Amino acid sequence: MSIALNNAICQSRAEILAKIKRIIIDNLNLDLTEDQIDDDSPLFGTGLGLDSIDALDLVVGIEEGFSIKVGEDELYVFKSVNALVDYIIDRNKSDSQVDIRQRLGMEEHEFRSEEHTSELQSRQYLVC
Numbered sequence: 001m002s003i004a005l006n007n008a009i010c011q012s013r014a015e016i017l018a019k020i021k022r023i024i025i026d027n028l029n030l031d032l033t034e035d036q037i038d039d040d041s042p043l044f045g046t047g048l049g050l051d052s053i054d055a056l057d058l059v060v061g062i063e064e065g066f067s068i069k070v071g072e073d074e075l076y077v078f079k080s081v082n083a084l085v086d087y088i089i090d091r092n093k094s095d096s097q098v099d100i101r102q103r104l105g106m107e108e109h110e111f112r113s114e115e116h117t118s119e120l121q122s123r124q125y126l127v128c
Contacts, residue, residue: 016085019065024081027061028054039082047080066092 021034024043028050041047043058050058058078059070068091070077077087 013085013089016088017081020062020081020084020088023061023065024048024058027057037081039085040080042080043078062088068092 017039018034021037024030024037025032025034030048037048044050044055055075055078059075062068062084063070066088068088074087077083
């Protein structure tokens, strides 16, 4: 994967990550900064300690913030911030690819040739 492509993917991922943290802080009225929320810590239980009422507020915030609908069978994605990022990227895969292509100034066929060497939207974490 080219360095430019990796950087564009990481930037997009970082933007989604920051937005999710802002939604968590704002919607749940938490007295935290984005830096205080660990990307891989559980959102419920031992992590942030969110409860079922918080879960409802968080689902609504994610749905509104990313213009998606989270199904009842998809609530498993709320286990960590990184899990939410993966879910949102997967849900918005084609939009993310267009955005990345635009940032790089690539045409569809150029992007596809880069993409086939690495799965851009896989659940593997990139080195950002």
